[in-house]
Amino acid sequence: MSAVMITRKLRKWEKLPGKNTFCCDGRVMMARQKGIFYLTLFLIIGTCSLFFAFECPYLAVHLSPAIPVFAVLLFLFVIAMLLRTSFSDPGVLPRALPEEANFIEMEIEAANGSVPSGQRPPPRIRNVQINNQIVKLKYCYTCKIFRPPRASHCSICDNCVDRFDHHCPWVGNCVGKRNYRYFYLFTLTLSLLTIYIFAFNIVHVVMRSVDQGFLSTLKETPGTVLEVLVCFFTLWSMVGLTGFHTYLISLNQTTNEDIKGSWSGKNRGQNPYSHKNIVKNCCEVLCGPTYPSVLDRRGLMQEDSPTAANSEGPCSFDNLVAQTVKTTAPLIPNEHTPDDVKPSIAAEKSSAPKDDPPLAAKLPPLASPETDAETSIVKNQ
Amino acid sequence: MFHNLQEMQHTASLVTKVFIQRDYSEGTVCRFQTKFPTELDNRIERALLEQTVKTLNSYYVEAEKVGGQSYLEGCLACATAYIVFLCMETRYEKVLKKISGYIQEQNEKIYAPRGLLLTDPIERGMRVLEISVFEDRGSSGSSPSSSMSSCSTAR
Numbered sequence: 398m399s400a401v402m403i404t405r406k407l408r409k410w411e412k413l414p415g416k417n418t419f420c421c422d423g424r425v426m427m428a429r430q431k432g433i434f435y436l437t438l439f440l441i442i443g444t445c446s447l448f449f450a451f452e453c454p455y456l457a458v459h460l461s462p463a464i465p466v467f468a469v470l471l472f473l474f475v476i477a478m479l480l481r482t483s484f485s486d487p488g489v490l491p492r493a494l495p496e497e498a499n500f501i502e503m504e505i506e507a508a509n510g511s512v513p514s515g516q517r518p519p520p521r522i523r524n525v526q527i528n529n530q531i532v533k534l535k536y537c538y539t540c541k542i543f544r545p546p547r548a549s550h551c552s553i554c555d556n557c558v559d560r561f562d563h564h565c566p567w568v569g570n571c572v573g574k575r576n577y578r579y580f581y582l583f584t585l586t587l588s589l590l591t592i593y594i595f596a597f598n599i600v601h602v603v604m605r606s607v608d609q610g611f612l613s614t615l616k617e618t619p620g621t622v623l624e625v626l627v628c629f630f631t632l633w634s635m636v637g638l639t640g641f642h643t644y645l646i647s648l649n650q651t652t653n654e655d656i657k658g659s660w661s662g663k664n665r666g667q668n669p670y671s672h673k674n675i676v677k678n679c680c681e682v683l684c685g686p687t688y689p690s691v692l693d694r695r696g697l698m699q700e701d702s703p704t705a706a707n708s709e710g711p712c713s714f715d716n717l718v719a720q721t722v723k724t725t726a727p728l729i730p731n732e733h734t735p736d737d738v739k740p741s742i743a744a745e746k747s748s749a750p751k752d753d754p755p756l757a758a759k760l761p762p763l764a765s766p767e768t769d770a771e772t773s774i775v776k777n778q
Numbered sequence: 779m780f781h782n783l784q785e786m787q788h789t790a791s792l793v794t795k796v797f798i799q800r801d802y803s804e805g806t807v808c809r810f811q812t813k814f815p816t817e818l819d820n821r822i823e824r825a826l827l828e829q830t831v832k833t834l835n836s837y838y839v840e841a842e843k844v845g846g847q848s849y850l851e852g853c854l855a856c857a858t859a860y861i862v863f864l865c866m867e868t869r870y871e872k873v874l875k876k877i878s879g880y881i882q883e884q885n886e887k888i889y890a891p892r893g894l895l896l897t898d899p900i901e902r903g904m905r906v907l908e909i910s911v912f913e914d915r916g917s918s919g920s921s922p923s924s925s926m927s928s929c930s931t932a933r
């Protein structure tokens with residue numbers, strides 16, 4: 398008696414490596430730790446609620462009804478920017494599929510020549526010339542790719558992110574190429590909102606105190622005290638952060654490059670990505686094209702037919718698209734191999750196809766950070 | 779050898795994959811190297827592959843152009859708190875559709891008859907242009923030696 402198994406078609410986000418969490422069937426992408434993001438939401442919504450409850454009725458009547466209307470618009474814009482920054486793909490670079498990883502390994506082997514045993518192989522770096530400046534592209538052992546310029550690997554999310562700026566716990570996500578402008582607009586409009594609420598709190602307290610006295614004002618609108626406290630501390634950090642990012646945008650630098658000092662000190666003025674014009678730099682970062690996500694989170698995974706792994710080795714055209722995980726060339730599993738690949742590697746090895754491509758036989762041992770000279774130099778610094 | 783994609787599907791087996799890497803000499807814009815991979819020496823004429831890569835590069839330049847239209851799109855979107863992107867397709871997405879159509883057409887006309895298959899770079903994270911090399915199952919005896927020799931020349 399055979400049981401009929403109905404398997405739901407999986408979407409690609411369910412099988413993506415990395416430490417992200419996905420919601421709404423792959424539409425929303427965030428980091429794992431979301432606690433501070435909830436705090437950010439709570440502080441913004443809480444403070445604005447107090448403002449609408451305590452200050453706005455008085456100010457609308459005694460000053461102008463435009464004040465709460467503008468506050469509402471600003472508040473909605475801030476929330477929209479925050480959610481857009483937190484929920485979107487920052488520009489994650491997908492990991493190399495096994496064939497691509499092997500191809501790169503072969504190229505590295507060919508470039509290094511033969512390394513005498515006992516010696517560490519040279520660091521995996523590619524030099525590229527961009528605008529008359531030599532930029533070093535580093536190899537990512539986790540993603541098995543040479544990182545494009547300005548990309549960096551986020552250890553919290555375990556992904557390589559294009560034009561990596563930083564990982565922001567306040568928004569619960571990385572800030573990279575795709576969501577940097579939303580992050581910047583979030584900091585800018587939040588600074589404006591904080592200044593706005595702070596200013597009108599003061600105005601409200603002054604106006605009311607003239608009529609009723611200071612202490613009775615505070616008793617009538619206790620929310621004001623809380624708002625002033627939150628706004629005072631938020632203001633300095635947000636205005637500072639906005640100023641810092643405005644400076645970075647005008648120079649077309651990322652926070653990551655600024656911290657590492659890539660284009661400062663003795664390299665000052667050599668940033669090859671800068672247009673040497675503040676307006677052009679700002680326009681490129683803020684008004685540039687909206688890059689699409691290359692992750693395809695909501696695409697359907699092709700069902701791997703059970704015959705593919707056990708029959709003849711070379712995969713047929715039918716299964717070409719399905720081979721997101723299984724491959725003809727056997728992988729050497731290391732600690733970075735996703736857990737679901739390991740059983741299939743065992744299956745591939747046991748079937749031992751007779752016409753396995755000879756490329757696989759010449760596979761060099763996969764280097765790891767421990768054997769690489771470059772990371773040992775970094776550790777010693 | 780093969781007359782169309784369907785014929786290749788039924789009779790071919792994958793031999794190897796060749797990857798054309800990104801060319802970063804002009805910065806972070808999406809651009810692929812026009813250097814001809816040696817593994818494809820006896821599979822396709824240089825000029826054809828170069829033409830394909832150059833056309834793809836020009837599409838990407840069009841998608842990533844920072845100019846009047848991108849400013850307008852950016853400002854309009856910002857004014858609506860980017861909600862407009864829920865209903866409107868961005869210019870980049872429109873160009874990606876064109877690229878996908880172009881690759882499909884190139885595969886059907888030029889690459890499939892030569893036993894090759896291009897994969898859209900967007901499916902590989904815009905990192906590489908993957909070219910799958912197929913061999914007719916009947917003549918699989920010749921393929922291992924050809925890939926063996928290309929291995930030894932790479933060293």
